[in-house]
Amino acid sequence: MERTRWYKDMVFYQIWPRSFCDGNGDGIGDLQGVYEKLDYIQSLGADGIWFSPLYPSPGIDCGYDISDYMNIAAEYGGMEWFRKVLDGAHARGMKVIMDLVVNHTSDEHEWFQKSRRRVDPYTDYYIWRPKKANGKLPNNWDSNFEGKAWQYDPLRGEYYLHLFAVKQPDLNMDNPLVREEVKKVLRFWLELGVDGFREDVITYISKAEGLPDDHLFPVYKGMPKYNHGPHIHEYLSEFRTDVLSHYDCMTLAEAPLVWPKRALEYIRETPNSEIDMMIQFQCMCADCLFSDYFHLPFSLRRMKRAFSSWQNKLEGKAWNMLYLENHDHPRVVSRYGSEQYRAESAKSLAAAYLFLKGTPFVYQGQEIGMTSWYPEHSDMYEDVQTRNQYRNLPESRRLPKLHQASRDSARTPMQWSDEENAGFTSGKPWFYVNRNYTEINVAQQENDPESVLNFYRKAIALRKALPVVKDGIYRELHPLSNRLYMYLRQTKQQQLLVVCSFSSKAERFRMPKGFTSGELLLGSYPDEEPGVLRPYECRVYLKQGD
Ligand code: GLC
Numbered sequence: 001m002e003r004t005r006w007y008k009d010m011v012f013y014q015i016w017p018r019s020f021c022d023g024n025g026d027g028i029g030d031l032q033g034v035y036e037k038l039d040y041i042q043s044l045g046a047d048g049i050w051f052s053p054l055y056p057s058p059g060i061d062c063g064y065d066i067s068d069y070m071n072i073a074a075e076y077g078g079m080e081w082f083r084k085v086l087d088g089a090h091a092r093g094m095k096v097i098m099d100l101v102v103n104h105t106s107d108e109h110e111w112f113q114k115s116r117r118r119v120d121p122y123t124d125y126y127i128w129r130p131k132k133a134n135g136k137l138p139n140n141w142d143s144n145f146e147g148k149a150w151q152y153d154p155l156r157g158e159y160y161l162h163l164f165a166v167k168q169p170d171l172n173m174d175n176p177l178v179r180e181e182v183k184k185v186l187r188f189w190l191e192l193g194v195d196g197f198r199e200d201v202i203t204y205i206s207k208a209e210g211l212p213d214d215h216l217f218p219v220y221k222g223m224p225k226y227n228h229g230p231h232i233h234e235y236l237s238e239f240r241t242d243v244l245s246h247y248d249c250m251t252l253a254e255a256p257l258v259w260p261k262r263a264l265e266y267i268r269e270t271p272n273s274e275i276d277m278m279i280q281f282q283c284m285c286a287d288c289l290f291s292d293y294f295h296l297p298f299s300l301r302r303m304k305r306a307f308s309s310w311q312n313k314l315e316g317k318a319w320n321m322l323y324l325e326n327h328d329h330p331r332v333v334s335r336y337g338s339e340q341y342r343a344e345s346a347k348s349l350a351a352a353y354l355f356l357k358g359t360p361f362v363y364q365g366q367e368i369g370m371t372s373w374y375p376e377h378s379d380m381y382e383d384v385q386t387r388n389q390y391r392n393l394p395e396s397r398r399l400p401k402l403h404q405a406s407r408d409s410a411r412t413p414m415q416w417s418d419e420e421n422a423g424f425t426s427g428k429p430w431f432y433v434n435r436n437y438t439e440i441n442v443a444q445q446e447n448d449p450e451s452v453l454n455f456y457r458k459a460i461a462l463r464k465a466l467p468v469v470k471d472g473i474y475r476e477l478h479p480l481s482n483r484l485y486m487y488l489r490q491t492k493q494q495q496l497l498v499v500c501s502f503s504s505k506a507e508r509f510r511m512p513k514g515f516t517s518g519e520l521l522l523g524s525y526p527d528e529e530p531g532v533l534r535p536y537e538c539r540v541y542l543k544q545g546d
């Protein structure tokens with residue numbers, strides 16, 4: 001089947017289902033709720049939805065611990081509601097992609113339950129190792145969430161590997177039967193009509209031969225031994241050849257610790273490329289080192305370096321996935337912007353990434369400039385990763401760190417209105433609602449032409465109307481500035497200039513040559529002050545001809 005690469009014209013909206021919209025009043029977001037909001041999603045100009053996991057799951061990692069890959073959880077409305085939402089999206093010309101989480105399953109998955117009892121053919125579905133005589137663990141790897149990466153199972157009398165939580169055992173992808181299971185899952189959803197997959201930590205699925213100790217990494221020990229492992233390309237090609245190539249679908253790979261050169265091994269555009277786009281983390285490391293765990297002050301230059309590097313190095317070779325938020329990071333306004341200049345900085349951030357070359361993803365709530373949630377006590381966090389982070393610190397030092405790093409910061413219910421529970425549910429919400437919902441909510445922003453929401457709409461509409469946003473070459477101006485982000489997009493016919501301030505003071509700036517006659521298409525302040533940008537102001541200019 002021909003790959004039309006339809007995603008290049010699109011903007012995606014990410015739904016994290018538990019907190020999006022509750023349709024039946026039990027306090028948990030669900031597909032009934034999504035169904036009611038399809039018109040809203042479309043009104044943003046989004047053409048596609050990425051669903052974080054909707055499958056049956058014990059929920060210890062909010063659905064990223066799957067116990068049945070070919071079903072939809074009852075709490076989300078089951079298969080019946082999924083079909084309705086899928087049809088409703090397709091009827092609006094929108095695509096739907098699912099989260100494919102196959103590095104690990106839930107320990108409650110039938111495969112694991114059989115594997116621990118050595119029931120064939122499941123015996124080697126997971127990565128089991130015997131106890132060592134000296135009492136040591138099979139190797140020195142850390143899990144990403146909960147202590148060491150090994151858990152002893154008394155029933156089987158062996159250890160199993162879990163790169164994430166204890167209840168998320170890693171699948172043994174070296175076993176061809178496991179790969180067949182993955183292909184069955186892919187086929188199942190594609191046959192049902194879904195349009196592609198976001199592949200969860202997919203670069204982790206092939207572990208180094210013999211699972212050797214790691215002597216390199218001080219934390220997340222082991223990562224170099226399983227990230228981009230020895231058979232990764234073989235397995236992804238197999239999924240492509242055997243299943244994906246028979247559908248005109250899209251794949252998006254989550255890839256921690258990846259840089260453009262590495263990414264090209266997966267996404268370089270050839271008829272057989274394994275993957276279409278990558279979720280890289282460099283754009284999320286402008287205020288941290290390597291992951292949210294090691295916080296640093298925000299540096300605009302770091303952000304710009306990451307953006308420019310991916311823009312330049314993928315040019316003509318592969319396609320970028322663009323994002324600033326998802327369910328794994330605190331809200332971007334609180335990180336890269338300013339809560340004091342919330343609306344202004346939300347708009348500047350939007351313009352900074354929405355006019356780059358690639359396919360943008362918007363995470364629920366980002367489009368209204370939702371801010372991070374700051375609970376009063378660390379006990380209030382739900383997330384399994386957060387609960388284990390900085391555990392050795394006293395509460396007074398731990399809490400501020402969690403405020404900066406926790407994934408729960410962006411997992412509070414979507415703020416629809418200033419009604420009770422932010423209009424998210426008529427029942428008791430499963431999680432805390434951010435108290436600022438009375439000021440920051442969709443209903444209020446619908447009525448304000450200058451709102452963040454309406455800025456997103458305008459920016460997305462513009463990006464779709466202008467071929468230069470899809471096709472133009474990217475060129476950064478003043479890369480050393482730590483206050484302004486300025487870039488050009490250029491084709492023979494058009495030039496676009498994007499100017500974003502990340503400063504809370506007025507900043508002078510000079511238009512590049514020839515742009516004085518440019519037309520102001522979009523701005524975050526109602527009027528234009530020549531040569532000066534007010535706090536966090538952004539503007540987009542167009543010039544015809546080169
Ligand atoms: C990915 C997901 C994250 C999840 C983890 C383990 O990073 O985005 O939410 O906890 O994988 O599945």
Ligand code: CA
Pocket residue numbers: 022023024025026027028029030075
């Ligand atoms: Ca519900």
